[in-house]
Amino acid sequence: MDRLLTFITITLLFVGNALAGEPPVYTSLLSNTGAGGYDTVSYFESDAPVKGSARHTTEYKxxxxxxxNADNLARFEADPTRYAPAYGGYCAWAVSQGYLAKGDPKHWAIRDGRLFLNYDEAVQQKWLKDPEGFIRQADANWPTVLE
Incomplete structure (x- = not known):
């Protein structure tokens, strides 16, 4: 009886999550941290992003x-849509193709004041061949691709 109850509980959890669609922000399976824990404000400030600290956190989406640092936290909290990665940090190229894939914070670009992440180096090279076209496609697919 205990096994049956455990099976039913696990099944309901998976079905409930499937019906709810995908979360609006990509986080890894074992973490609830956006952008892999990187400081998203730092992408706009230097040539290389920096890891964030557990001492300076906020919740968003x-x-x-x-x-x-506290300054970057305050900047994000004042305007999270400016600093959060496009498409919730999912791979920008994948969203342009109509599906979701993880975004890797080490493979990124800023275009027109927006931060975009891609799955890996090879995917980013594809995306960089026509970023404006892929952005138009991804904007059209988002957020229905979450469903």
Whole structure:
């Protein structure tokens, strides 16, 4: 009886999550941290992003966001849509193709004041061949691709 109850509980959890669609922010399976724990404000400030600290965090769209310092945290909280990655940090190229894939914070670009993440180096090279076209496609697909 205990096994049956456990099976039913697990099944309901999976079905409930499937019916709810995908979360609006990509986080890894074992973490609820957006952008892999990188300070998303730092992408706009230097040539290389920096990891955020557990001392400077905020919640946004169901995920925890980390920042290198209190100033960057305050900037994000004042305007999260400016600093959060496009498409919730999912791979920008994948969204342009109509599906979701993880975004890797090490493969990124800023275009027109927006932060875009891609799955890996090879995917980013595809995306960089026509970023404006892929952005138009991804904007059209988002957020229905979450469903």
């Amino acid at each position: 169901g995920a925890t966001w980390r920042f290198a």
